[in-house]
Amino acid sequence: MTEIEALMNEHIRTLKPYSTARDDFKGKADILLDANESWLGGSGINRYPDPRCTALRKEIENVLSLPFDMTAITNGSDEAIDLLIRIFCRPGIDSVMIERPTYGAYRVFADLNGVEVIDARLKEDYTLDIPRMEEVMAQRKPKIVFICSPNNPTGSLYSKEDILRIADANKGITVIDEAYIDFSGEEGMWRAIEGNRRIVVLRTMSKAWSLAGARVGIIVSDPEIQRAVMKAKPPYNVSQLSQQAALDMLSRKDEIAGTLSQILSERERLSSFFRTLPFISEVFHSDSNFILVRTFDAERLYDYLAARSIIVRNRSSEPLLQGCLRITVGSRDENDKLMEVLDGYSL
Ligand SMILES: *Cc1c(COP(=O)(O)O)cnc(C)c1O
Numbered sequence: 001m002t003e004i005e006a007l008m009n010e011h012i013r014t015l016k017p018y019s020t021a022r023d024d025f026k027g028k029a030d031i032l033l034d035a036n037e038s039w040l041g042g043s044g045i046n047r048y049p050d051p052r053c054t055a056l057r058k059e060i061e062n063v064l065s066l067p068f069d070m071t072a073i074t075n076g077s078d079e080a081i082d083l084l085i086r087i088f089c090r091p092g093i094d095s096v097m098i099e100r101p102t103y104g105a106y107r108v109f110a111d112l113n114g115v116e117v118i119d120a121r122l123k124e125d126y127t128l129d130i131p132r133m134e135e136v137m138a139q140r141k142p143k144i145v146f147i148c149s150p151n152n153p154t155g156s157l158y159s160k161e162d163i164l165r166i167a168d169a170n171k172g173i174t175v176i177d178e179a180y181i182d183f184s185g186e187e188g189m190w191r192a193i194e195g196n197r198r199i200v201v202l203r204t205m206s207k208a209w210s211l212a213g214a215r216v217g218i219i220v221s222d223p224e225i226q227r228a229v230m231k232a233k234p235p236y237n238v239s240q241l242s243q244q245a246a247l248d249m250l251s252r253k254d255e256i257a258g259t260l261s262q263i264l265s266e267r268e269r270l271s272s273f274f275r276t277l278p279f280i281s282e283v284f285h286s287d288s289n290f291i292l293v294r295t296f297d298a299e300r301l302y303d304y305l306a307a308r309s310i311i312v313r314n315r316s317s318e319p320l321l322q323g324c325l326r327i328t329v330g331s332r333d334e335n336d337k338l339m340e341v342l343d344g345y346s347l
Helices: 003-007 054-064 076-088 105-112 130-140 160-169 190-194 223-232 240-251 253-275 298-307 332-343
Strands: 071-074 095-100 116-121 144-148 173-177 199-204 217-220 280-283 290-295 324-328
Touching (some): 003 223, 054 071, 054 240, 071 223, 076 199, 095 105, 095 130, 116 130, 130 160, 190 199, 217 223, 240 253, 298 324
Parallel strands (some): 095 144
Antiparallel strands (some): 071 217, 280 290, 290 324
16 A cells, blocks of 8 residues: 555545546537537537546646646635545544644535634744644644645735744644735745645636636645545536636736736735835735734724725634734725825824
8 A cells, every 4th residue: 555545535535536428438529418418519518528527627737837637726725625534534533733824724524524623823923834834743743734824814925944844843744824825926836746745736717817716726745645635536527617716717828927027016015005005014025916014902993994885804712813804906096095094093
């Protein structure tokens, strides 16, 4: 048994995957009478979608350089989180480790699967507490460690060295969620998989690629884990409409790059502005498309903005985030409006 197989749940390792009509017959034919579809055409969606997202994964290799045999497409990265927990963790027995504060979905999907969550509190400066995490991993042996980099909601990247130290000390799977990597100017960590096959990287088309509504997530992993994901996922998890939308967006990569540089300059403009406001005590560095700020009264500022039709995210009840609001970098017009409204706020 390989190292990866030994980490997998036995029922996944031995699972006979559902065989779709599209798996049985590959190639071109004039008459498809194998899948009980309707012949009545409608935007190309009278047929079942490609369960393997072949065309999309080829284009992802071309545009994002992520190798075809290392990618699997999911119904948003939320589905990827759920699948990875189900592949590697036994309900009631295994655990996962997450940083705090971080993205809420890891906990929800662990809870949903009956898998215990171990919290690893970040340091005051929102960096990884390596000795503490190493100690917890040695004692509790979590099956998966989730690392969100850049982290949501703090906004910043962890250092590559820190992430690799955790991934090497972790005998289970290390999932690096790179939903915001496009805003960081960094390439991300997928190339580290070659040196440590227990690393899995998550990407999404929901943020920089403007496709939150289409639900397109990308798992990048060693081909052995990729095959397990292909087996464990629902066969038609990514609709034809979503696959088409993703291909369309990848073909508009220049436009996406233009929008990205606009977001980065708006991020700097907003951050500088926030620093001039007397009721904002801290503006945190961002490698993402949002900015975390600390205010003296998060509820009051939230309500003030909401009353003026501007909604931000109140994260002040999370550990280490007292008084903190998370604000997405909007369009230039939206940011102008936000700045105008903030100018009218008084303590
Ligand atoms: C937004 C976000 C995602 C994206 O989830 P999708 O299901 O792909 O839309 C994943 N991880 C983090 C940390 C996020 O903030």
